[in-house]
Amino acid sequence: MPSLSSLNIAGSALTAQRLRMDVVASNIANAESTRTPQGGPYKRERVIFGPIEASSQSFLAGPGAEANAGGIEVRAIVQDQVPPRLIHDPNHPDADEEGYVAYPNIDLVTEMTDMLSASRAYEASITVINVTKNMAQRAIDIGRI
Amino acid sequence: MDIQPLLTGKPPISAGPKVGDAVGKSDGGFGKALGEAIDSLDRLQREADVQSAQLAAGDPVELHEVMLAQDQASLSLQLAIQVRNKLVEAYQDVMRMQV
Numbered sequence: 625m626p627s628l629s630s631l632n633i634a635g636s637a638l639t640a641q642r643l644r645m646d647v648v649a650s651n652i653a654n655a656e657s658t659r660t661p662q663g664g665p666y667k668r669e670r671v672i673f674g675p676i677e678a679s680s681q682s683f684l685a686g687p688g689a690e691a692n693a694g695g696i697e698v699r700a701i702v703q704d705q706v707p708p709r710l711i712h713d714p715n716h717p718d719a720d721e722e723g724y725v726a727y728p729n730i731d732l733v734t735e736m737t738d739m740l741s742a743s744r745a746y747e748a749s750i751t752v753i754n755v756t757k758n759m760a761q762r763a764i765d766i767g768r769i
Numbered sequence: 770m771d772i773q774p775l776l777t778g779k780p781p782i783s784a785g786p787k788v789g790d791a792v793g794k795s796d797g798g799f800g801k802a803l804g805e806a807i808d809s810l811d812r813l814q815r816e817a818d819v820q821s822a823q824l825a826a827g828d829p830v831e832l833h834e835v836m837l838a839q840d841q842a843s844l845s846l847q848l849a850i851q852v853r854n855k856l857v858e859a860y861q862d863v864m865r866m867q868v
Contacts, residue, residue, distance in 0.1 A: 628841070628844075631837055631840070631841065632837075635831075635833055635834060635837050638831070638833040639831055639833070639834075642831070642833075753837070753840075757840055757844070760844050761844070761847075764844070764847050764848055764851055767851040767852075767854070767855055768851065
């Protein structure tokens with residue numbers, strides 16, 4: 625069975641975009657979280673993508689190569705360092721001495737845009753998978769009467 | 770009267786080079802390749818089954834990984850079927866030859 629490396633590369637992209645969706649969902653769900661176990665409000669998270677290093681000439685080596693064909697992976701999930709929003713509410717249990725409550729620095733519009741972008745990237749990788757499958761199918765059909 | 774033994778140093782018939790050996794050597798490459806192809810087909814089918822079972826059991830397995838494994842198993846099965854068809858066709862062509 626020829627190992628179709630495009631399938632594995634696209635599969636890694638699907639995993640990465642799904643993780644990005646998880647982070648976006650977590651950000652949207654925690655938009656009003658003022659109390660984290662570490663103290664302070666929830667900090668917006670974002671994913672950092674990086675390529676999986678394809679071993680040299682893996683594209684030229686043909687189907688016999690067992691080497692890593694490349695792809696994408698999530699390198700890190702980092703917290704945004706933008707300062708939190710301060711809302712003046714002295715009666716809130718989490719208010720500091722001046723009566724300000726620190727809310728997470730999450731903008732719903734930004735999260736929605738990120739979500740849309742993740743969804744489009746997911747669909748693009750699915751298209752890659754479908755086209756690759758079609759190509760393999762056509763190749764097998766060469767032998768069919 | 771001297772009764773000479775029948776087999777005087779001639780090697781027994783069974784110890785000569787067999788016809789099967791020659792055929793095996795010339796077909797060794799192809800037979801090995803066929804065996805490996807069937808092994809990899811079996812491995813892909815089993816992997817697809819395992820991942821489907823994990824998904825059904827609720828294990829944290831990626832949905833697209835399951836679908837990709839099933840796709841690869843199905844493609845490799847179709848390839849194996851086509852190879853078998855070609856082999857059978859070639860055999861039938863040879864058998865059809867007039868002696």
